[in-house]
């Protein structure tokens with residue numbers, strides 16, 4: 001089986017960001033069923049980046065949490081092509097708030113999209129991939145699936161879970177020649193920040209977590225210099241896609257690589273000590289601001 005081109009598969013979340021650029025790149029050589037909720041957003045991006053709609057990109061409008069439609073789409077793809085070579089679980093979003101300010105529903109919805117939906121799509125493709133004794137599953141997780149920051153309780157834990165299950169599946173599916181990879185990007189310039197769910201009163205000084213909300217507010221509209229362009233990130237993933245053997249974990253971006261390196265060389269408690277003390281410092285800064 002050739003891993004480089006003429007593959008048939010599914011990529012979720014193609015209206016913007018990494019998924020958008022990846023859908024264009026992959027469908028140059030492969031037949032891609034791209035899942036999106038908002039076709040206009042995708043078309044606007046096509047215009048913005050001056051791309052032509054690739055012939056091999058089949059756009060499917062649906063929510064990744066619509067499992068009935070998802071299952072029948074997978075069945076019909078197999079029926080038409082007699083194979084399903086790859087699944088890329090990319091659709092996802094971030095809930096960023098102090099844990100106490102996240103409602104149960106917001107927390108559960110984050111898990112539904114970032115964790116349970118990818119699992120369902122994996123369930124749909126696995127019988128076919130086992131039957132053909134070939135398949136590749138890429139889960140776009142995050143470097144926040146390997147380490148946490150304050151306000152990331154819902155997002156990071158959903159991605160930690162997806163990283164964990166990617167590894168388990170890699171072991172379980174290896175006898176069937178199915179490879180599973182967790183792609184762990186750092187900060188990428190996409191629509192992610194616009195789509196983030198954050199507390200509604202970020203600058204309400206009376207909230208107990210005012211100091212954390214201010215941190216979110218500061219970072220919501222700006223990117224540090226090291227943040228990677230979405231197209232660049234998609235190019236890295238496309239390069240990975242072309243490899244015959246894919247690794248269990250693949251980090252995208254200098255920050256993701258650096259965080260992972262530091263996490264591995266620094267004593268665990270030292271890193272936690274730094275973050276904890278930084279947060280205490282931020283807290284006292286805003287407490288004194290409140291008083292003045």
Ligand SMILES: NC(=O)c1ccc[n+]([C@@H]2O[C@H](COP(=O)([O-])OP(=O)(O)OC[C@H]3O[C@@H](n4cnc5c(N)ncnc54)[C@H](OP(=O)(O)O)[C@@H]3O)[C@@H](O)[C@H]2O)c1
Nearest residue numbers: 013015016017018037063064091092142187188190191192
């Ligand atoms: N940007 C980063 O810094 C970063 C870092 C690490 C990991 N990631 C991960 O990378 C992946 C792609 O995100 P991105 O950065 O490219 O952000 P993005 O531009 O916001 O793209 C996310 C895509 O997922 C889609 N999506 C979300 N929920 C969906 C649902 N229920 N059904 C169908 N589509 C849905 C969005 O569609 P709509 O337009 O309809 O919402 C959008 O097309 C995500 O899993 C994210 O967690 C991003």
